[in-house]
Amino acid sequence: MNEILYLTNTFNQGTASDDAAVGFKLDSFSKLSDTFSPNSNMILMHHLCKDLASKAPALLDFHKDLESLESASEIRLKSLVDEMQAINKGFNKLEQEFIASESDGPVSEVFCKTLKEFIPIADTELEKLLRPYLLSAKNVDALLVYFGEDPSLCLYEQVTATLLSFIRSFKKAHEENIKQEELEKNEKAAKEVEMEKKDSNS
Template identity: 60%
Template sequence: MLTKVKMPLSDMMAAALAMDESILDADQVENLIKFSPTKEEMELLKGYTGDKENLGKCEQFFLELMKVPRVESKLRVFLFKILFNSQISEFKKSLNTVNSACEEVRNSMKLKEIMKKILYLGNTLNQGTARGSAIGFKLDSLLKLTDTRATNNKMTLMHYLCKVLASKSPALLDFHEDLRSLEAASKIQLKSLAEEMQAIIKGLEKVKLELGASENDGPVSDVFRKTLQEFIGIAEIEVASVTNLYSVVGRNADALALYFGEDPVRCPFEQVTVTLLNFVRLFRKANEENCKQVELEKKKAQKDVEMENAKGINLAKSGK
């Protein structure tokens, strides 16, 4: 690692203490942490009284690090600062995706109308039975529409639904256009978001602890403390904002399950989005297959007409 360093070791440490991102990037700081001396190595070097120029570059590097109290902690703070903006940005992106998906699903009038059609269809099929007057159905029932087949075993209930919609309500067929964030949201785990939120909060707490501990370091940490105080002021505002957004997302994720009459504990956000996404895919596939079938029937009818016409012409010729 040191062979790649193109600056004096003292300048490198000065850049680290100043937390200067224009000189050291995340990979370089990670390497500094990785190659920090162990307690045993520091004890060995503390006892060295000879000329430092006679030491290897690695030992000289260790001596530079040892001039700074709690150097590894400071380097980890620097790394947190470097990664902070991108970490917050990615986290917000995930939170906003979940929020968007929840809003899109709940605001989609087309999806609501399709749900009504499915309920009506189910009640019609179950007429005369105990299940024939249902006021709703379980969300996972959406995926069972492909399981129920007609007597010819070719058409499923999903195909029939698409056929009815194409005939009577064609404007509903593109309901998936309302749910643009659904696929991205289905890949997000709320547990991972919770862990990320905790990592951000704990990371900032460690930064504050190091700031407090550095008060007794003396002049060696003056620039470090000043830079860190400025960063904490900005970071606290960002973390407060993202914490509030995270709380809103949690409420909206639970509300999505409740919107479908499901218990958020038994049917969490992840299950809701995956079920809806699979329904969208099965629906679109069935509709495409219906369209292909209609096209085949048109071509067959056209071919039959052409054959009848040709047959008539041949009969006319033979009559002469």
């Protein structure tokens, strides 16, 4: 991210956006694949990969640290929220049924006894279920804040989708750079052979 910031500030020098930025939003990741560098047919993503290859080649494999991102991007937090609300609503209704059955007399005696035994068990299970859910929600908020986003405005799904798209574009640009370098290397070798032939003929 530091390298991206440095790169974009470098390319913005002498433009209307000349003021050096101190940070950027996550949606700026997509611009790296959409923006061509000045006086070049290369997009900024190609430049980023080239810079990292020469300055910090170990960072070219940063995506290996995010192997769980693919599966994490398939999580739909809204669905989890809806499910948790439905479970809570069901449990609250169960408690109301128990309270109502207590005043029903002998007709609901068995039902009341069953609920009385079941509710504490259900409550314990619900707490077990809620704990990882609340922890996940807290971690998601922390993740959004880490990336400079407002948890009340930015969706978790947006973050994972943006990061996943960035990784795919990054890997593609790096592969294209390698192919281009190989092509240039082969062309240079072919020219050297041609020059040697000309020299030997003369």
